[in-house]
Amino acid sequence: MHPPTPSSGALRRLGTQRWTTAAKTSRQCAAIHMTTRATVPSTKQTLPSHAVRAAVAAPSSPTLPTVTQTAQRRTFHSTDHPPPPGPFGATESALLAAAYQHVPEHGFSSAALAFGARDAGFPDISTSVLPDGEFGLIRWHLELRKAELAGRAEEMFVGEGKGKEYKIPEKIEMLIWERLTGNKEVIGQWQQALAIMASPTNVPVSIKHLAELADEIVYLSGDKAVDPSWYSSRAGVSAIYASTELFMTSDKSEGFTDTRQFLRRRMEEARGVKGALGNVGQWVGFSAMGALNVARSWGVRV
Amino acid sequence: MASRPGLRSIAAASTSASRTFAPRFVPPTSRSFASTHPASRPTTTTNDTSDRPTSFGFETVTESEKRERVAGVFSSVADSYDRMNDMMSLGVHRLWKDHYVSSLNPGYTPPGQAARPQHILDIAGGTGDIAFRHLHTAHVLNRNPDVRVTISDINPDMLEVGKKRSSILPASQQAALSFLQANAEDLTGKVADNSMDLYTVAFGIRNFSNMPAALQEAHRVLKPGGVFACLEFSKVGNALLDSVYKRWSFGAIPMIGHLVAGDRDSYQYLVESIENFPSQEDFRQLILDAGFGVAGQGYEDLTGGIAAIHRGIKPLA
Numbered sequence: 001m002h003p004p005t006p007s008s009g010a011l012r013r014l015g016t017q018r019w020t021t022a023a024k025t026s027r028q029c030a031a032i033h034m035t036t037r038a039t040v041p042s043t044k045q046t047l048p049s050h051a052v053r054a055a056v057a058a059p060s061s062p063t064l065p066t067v068t069q070t071a072q073r074r075t076f077h078s079t080d081h082p083p084p085p086g087p088f089g090a091t092e093s094a095l096l097a098a099a100y101q102h103v104p105e106h107g108f109s110s111a112a113l114a115f116g117a118r119d120a121g122f123p124d125i126s127t128s129v130l131p132d133g134e135f136g137l138i139r140w141h142l143e144l145r146k147a148e149l150a151g152r153a154e155e156m157f158v159g160e161g162k163g164k165e166y167k168i169p170e171k172i173e174m175l176i177w178e179r180l181t182g183n184k185e186v187i188g189q190w191q192q193a194l195a196i197m198a199s200p201t202n203v204p205v206s207i208k209h210l211a212e213l214a215d216e217i218v219y220l221s222g223d224k225a226v227d228p229s230w231y232s233s234r235a236g237v238s239a240i241y242a243s244t245e246l247f248m249t250s251d252k253s254e255g256f257t258d259t260r261q262f263l264r265r266r267m268e269e270a271r272g273v274k275g276a277l278g279n280v281g282q283w284v285g286f287s288a289m290g291a292l293n294v295a296r297s298w299g300v301r302v
Numbered sequence: 303m304a305s306r307p308g309l310r311s312i313a314a315a316s317t318s319a320s321r322t323f324a325p326r327f328v329p330p331t332s333r334s335f336a337s338t339h340p341a342s343r344p345t346t347t348t349n350d351t352s353d354r355p356t357s358f359g360f361e362t363v364t365e366s367e368k369r370e371r372v373a374g375v376f377s378s379v380a381d382s383y384d385r386m387n388d389m390m391s392l393g394v395h396r397l398w399k400d401h402y403v404s405s406l407n408p409g410y411t412p413p414g415q416a417a418r419p420q421h422i423l424d425i426a427g428g429t430g431d432i433a434f435r436h437l438h439t440a441h442v443l444n445r446n447p448d449v450r451v452t453i454s455d456i457n458p459d460m461l462e463v464g465k466k467r468s469s470i471l472p473a474s475q476q477a478a479l480s481f482l483q484a485n486a487e488d489l490t491g492k493v494a495d496n497s498m499d500l501y502t503v504a505f506g507i508r509n510f511s512n513m514p515a516a517l518q519e520a521h522r523v524l525k526p527g528g529v530f531a532c533l534e535f536s537k538v539g540n541a542l543l544d545s546v547y548k549r550w551s552f553g554a555i556p557m558i559g560h561l562v563a564g565d566r567d568s569y570q571y572l573v574e575s576i577e578n579f580p581s582q583e584d585f586r587q588l589i590l591d592a593g594f595g596v597a598g599q600g601y602e603d604l605t606g607g608i609a610a611i612h613r614g615i616k617p618l619a
Contacts, residue, residue, distance in 0.1 A: 091615050092597040114412035121618060122527035124418055125499045128406045129529050129615040131598035 087143060094120050095127060096140040103141070107189040108134045108196060135202050138193050142209050145182035146216055152178050153220040171221040173267050176241050177260065179213065180248055184256070191249045214238040232274075240266045356511050359574030365511035369485070372509045373457050375568040376428070380459040382563040383429055389562060390555050390569075398604050399431055399504060402533045402611055405602075408500060409440025409449040419448035420499040423523060425486045425516075426506020427453040428460025430467050430479075432533075436502070437475045447474060454482040454489075487515040493523045500524075504533040508579040517592035524616045530594055534585075535576040536603070536610035543606050551576065582610050589614040 088096065099116025106112040113127040113134065130136045156174055160166060166174070183190055197206040214237040223233055244266060248259040295302055352366035363371065379386060387395045411417045420440070424433040433451045440449035455461045461481050468479055484492045486503070487510060501520045510516045520530050538544040551573040559569025580588065586600040594614030602611045 089595055089597055091595040091617050094618075095597075110407070110410065111412050114410060114415075117527075118412065118415070123420070123499050123525055124410060124412075125406070125408065125420060125529050126527045126615060127410075128408075128500075128531070129595075129597050129613045131600075131602060131613070136598070 088140070092130065092136075095122065095130065096137060099127075099137055100140055100144075103137065103186050103189055108137045108141075108186075108193045110134060113137060132202075135196055135205075138196060139205070139209070141186065141193070142213075145179060146209075146213055148182065149175065149179055149216060150220060168221050168223050169267060169271060172217060172223075172237060173263065175217045175220055176237070176244065177263060179217070179241070180244060180256075180259065180263070183245065183248065187249060190245075194246065194249070210238050210242060214241065217241070236270050236274075240270060351512055351515070354512075357575075357578045359571045359578065368511045369456070371571075372511075375571050376457045376509075377459040378565050379559075379563060379568050380428070380457070380463050383460070383463065384431070386559065386563055386569070389558050394605060395505075395609075398533060398609050399435060401604065402504065402531070403432065403435040403439055405611065406436075406500065406502070406529070406531055407439065407444070408436050409444035409446035411444065411446055417446040417448055419450070420446070421497065422449065422451045422500045422502060423493065423498045424451055424453045425501065425503040425520075426455055426509070427502070427504070428455035428457055428464050430464035432502060432504045433464070433479065434468070434471065434475075436500075437471070437478060441475055441478070447478070450478045450480070452480045452482050452493075454484050454486065454493075456483065456485050458483055486510060487512050487519060489519050489523060495522055496525050498523045498525060498528055500529050500531065502531045502533075505535070507532055507534055508575050513588060514592065517588060517594075521593045521616055526616055526618045528616050530589065530612075530614040530616070532585075532589075532612045533609060534612070535579060536585075536601075536607050537581040538607040539603070540606050547608060582607070582612075585610075585612060593617075 095113070095117055097116075098120035099113045101119070102112040102115040106115060110127065110133060113130065114124060117124060117126045127133075132139075153175060156178065157166060157171065186193070196202060211234065214234045217237050218233050225233070240263070244259060244263045247262045248256060251259045251262075253259075292302060352369075353364045355362050356365045356368050357363075358368045358371055376383075391398075408420060408422055409417070422433075422436050424436065427433050430453060433453045436451050437449070440446050453461065453464055455464070461483055465481060468476055471479070482492060486506075501524055503520075507513060507516065517530075524530065538547050555573050556566050556570045559572075560566040563569070579585070582601045582603070586596060589596060589600065589612060592614075593616070595617050596612075596614050600612060600614070602613075604610060
């Protein structure tokens, strides 16, 4: 994740009315903060919210924006420009979308890919064009569920401003829970997927994806801060999400209530840590100022 | 301290390679490839582009002349080809080829399903290296005996080597193997439209006079959903590795060719043709231009980009 140093134009926009109103009115802006690389399939304009809802309602036809040519890159986030293309090409999307239907039964495996290829009318050899095999299927799942989040956020926070107010940590908790429910269908295969994601060649992409997801969640929660808390909030969300996701893979409770409680406890701890850190910071600042004043009273020219 | 001058000369090589690289290695234009066997040259097939200029190593020749000269090079190296590959790449080419074939996974069938026949066209596959690996993966590992491989090469000498070597294969694999002498830029009448599952070319495409034409042919012969795969030398990303690699390829490989195969010029051509081959991105663009789709970035670097695997897929309908 890049440091929060947007171009001066973006910074200026951050402080203006325009940004805040744009952000308020368009919570469908799944798009990530100014620094996220533009290969992320931001659902903003590509997937209109009704399409996202359709994808949520009918998981049998998941879609993602596709890219036919080389992915364009943009180093900044903009709500004023059309969104960049998604990370998957047309044929790649067709193969992965078909294979994804077989994941609950066959896992994130070459078998699922091969079944999917047959379903979609491809010859068996076609799956060999996918550069990272089953990890590509995992990336498909991750991108799909992340892209759905923006539309879900719009639905969840619909009552906001009309008598119902959420605090940012509440919204973050709701968003994390919403993203975790996206794993329900494949939860039996998710430990295997986490193992594949943790293999050395895949670790950089996995971590990048976690960072993007955290960025998305923080953005959708309405946290627009560009101070050092930019890092701490994203790091916190990443840690909470990753640990809760792992907990969920071994959760046997009805409706994953144990996971829900686990998530709540982690959020409370984060609040506690944040408060403690804030107190420490205040104390250090106060002591330093006191020491400075004592030095001045001794006649030191500072 | 002894390593210092060595390091300095590497550093100097890396800087000078970028600045004065081409002039230092341009061979005299009068050089000819005297070691060819004129008798074994294939009859030159003339098509409309045969007098168009193309590159032969660092020289510029016409396409038909390149075809003849490449035929000469491979006729002269056919017998020592594998030994030379081992010495030049220090054995790494075997790892690349193994990875290449296992990543294509020919003959794979989803569990519990009936195996479907597949037909693989191995272009420039003269000595059979790639074809034998495909057969092993499909027949032995994936237990799909309905996978056939056609080895195609423009050069009858290379095909002879392949035929000789195929005699040690199990009979069932020999039965699934066929040989075809053809120019990959024009397979009309030899390979039918939409007939192949997999088109594979390993360390061959840089010798083609007209790469776009060959890619068009690949697109024509592949079934919809069929895969184009290419293993080829490529551009090294890391500057330090690149300078060491350039030293090795331009200094040592012609020398090894001279000592082991008694044929310096052919190996000089090999390294020059590698240097002239387009970068990963440019070659991917050629694949896209031919009508294929790619997945992800479209290529996979091997050993820091010394070689790269490109894959494309012919879209359905």
